[in-house]
Amino acid sequence: MKKIIVSDVDGTSMKSGEQEFRKEVKEAYLKVLNNDSYLIVASGRTYRNLFKIFNYDKRIIYISENGNQIVFNEEFLKINKFNHDEAIDIIKFLYGYKKDLIAILISTPFEAIYYENDEIYIDEEETPRYKNIDLMKLIEYFNGKDIIKISIFKEKMDTLFYEIYDSLNKKYSDIEVFDANNRWIDVSPLNGNKGEAVKYVLDRFKINDLALYVFGDGENDISMLKLTENSYCPNDSLDSVKKIALHQYVHFEDTLSSLFDKE
Numbered sequence: 001m002k003k004i005i006v007s008d009v010d011g012t013s014m015k016s017g018e019q020e021f022r023k024e025v026k027e028a029y030l031k032v033l034n035n036d037s038y039l040i041v042a043s044g045r046t047y048r049n050l051f052k053i054f055n056y057d058k059r060i061i062y063i064s065e066n067g068n069q070i071v072f073n074e075e076f077l078k079i080n081k082f083n084h085d086e087a088i089d090i091i092k093f094l095y096g097y098k099k100d101l102i103a104i105l106i107s108t109p110f111e112a113i114y115y116e117n118d119e120i121y122i123d124e125e126e127t128p129r130y131k132n133i134d135l136m137k138l139i140e141y142f143n144g145k146d147i148i149k150i151s152i153f154k155e156k157m158d159t160l161f162y163e164i165y166d167s168l169n170k171k172y173s174d175i176e177v178f179d180a181n182n183r184w185i186d187v188s189p190l191n192g193n194k195g196e197a198v199k200y201v202l203d204r205f206k207i208n209d210l211a212l213y214v215f216g217d218g219e220n221d222i223s224m225l226k227l228t229e230n231s232y233c234p235n236d237s238l239d240s241v242k243k244i245a246l247h248q249y250v251h252f253e254d255t256l257s258s259l260f261d262k263e
Contacts, residue, residue, distance in 0.1 A: 003037040003259065004212045006198055006224055009045060009053075010180075011217040012234065013252045020053060028253040033059050035260045038210070040201055042194045044151070044180050044220055046112045047071045048123060061205075065107050066178065066188050066220050067197030068148040078200055079109050079148060080192040086174065087147040088139055090187060093171065094152055095135050100160055105151040106142065113141065150187045157183060178220035179238070186220055195223025213259060215252065217241055 007013055013025050021029070032039045040061045041050055047064040051071075054060055062071045068080040082090075094104050103116040114121040115138060120130040130137075154161050165185050168177045176193055178186045194216075202208045212228040214221075217237040225231040225244045232255060233245035242248065249255040 002210055003032075003035075004040065004202070004207060004210050005032045005037060005256065005259075006040045006042055006212065006214040007256075008194075008216040008218070008221050009041065009043040009050070011237070012215050012221070013256075022253070024253040028256040029054070031257055031260050033057075037260075038205070038207060040198065042067065042198065042216070042221075042224060044149075044184070044186055046107060046123065048112075061201055063194060063197045063201070065149040066180075066186050066192060067194040067223075068107075068188055068192040069109060070197055070201060076109065077204060078197070079146070080189050081109075081146040081148050082150075082189045083174065084147065086172065087150065088142070090150055090168070090172065090175070091139065091142075092135065093168075094150070094164070095138070097152075097160070097164060101155070102164075103153040105149075105153065106147060107149040107151075108142075108145045108147060148189070149192070151180075152185050153183060154185075155183060161185070178218065180218045180220050193223040194221060195227060198224045198227060215256070216245070 014021060029039060038061065040063060041054065042063040043050055044066045045064060047062050047069055050062050050064055058073045064071065070078040091106065103114060106113045112123050115133065118133050119128040120133050122129050152164065165177060165179060168187060174190045176188045176190060180186045211230065213230040214224050214228055215232045216225050217234050219238065219240060222241060222244050229246055231245040232247045232249055233241050235248040235250055
């Protein structure tokens with residue numbers, strides 16, 4: 001029977017520290033596609049990065065940037081963007097914490113800018129593209145560009161991490177803030193979340209009547225885990241996620257494969 005599988009990546013099917021999928025995970029994902037089912041990847045990563053790690057497979061529906069960008073067969077189906085002035089204000093606010101060794105990731109529909117130590121990296125390239133970047137130069141870079149997600153990375157989940165998280169929620173009303181994998185704080189435009197993106201895909205492809213299975217591990221996955229009783233999370237997920245997901249697993253690949261073993 002045809003199914004819809006929605007899967008997060010980091011912390012869900014790819015463990016911390018891994019740079020690519022294990023063989024067993026690749027095989028589990030392929031089993032979905034080979035069983036004439038829909039595979040929707042829903043991640044905070046950029047579309048460009050997701051397309052690469054899934055070996056440029058055009059059969060997959062890619063929900064990237066926490067739901068703010070949806071791509072299928074290399075066609076942009078939907079883009080959710082910030083009010084530009086508010087996005088710039090958020091960047092200025094987060095820039096104030098740069099002395100605390102916080103990296104800022106700012107995404108447009110076409111690139112991701114990683115800002116750290118007054119240097120800019122483009123889409124995870126190892127070599128800095130721009131050096132000696134101050135706040136004004138950083139803001140100037142985004143002049144005329146749509147901003148669809150802003151994230152910060154902090155190696156340690158400490159008091160400052162929660163201070164920034166709480167401050168963002170109090171300071172801005174038209175945004176959504178997520179604790180993603182305990183080291184990232186993701187900021188999206190209002191209604192920019194994975195749940196809304198999944199609902200858009202179901203309507204767009206007219207597949208609301210198919211069985212829906214959702215896998216996720218972070219706060220940014222809760223909105224899509226709520227869409228179905230077939231909701232799964234790792235047994236080491238955040239407590240807030242385990243309260244929502246109705247099923248827990250140890251090995252992602254075994255759990256996903258088992259959904260097709262009897263067919």
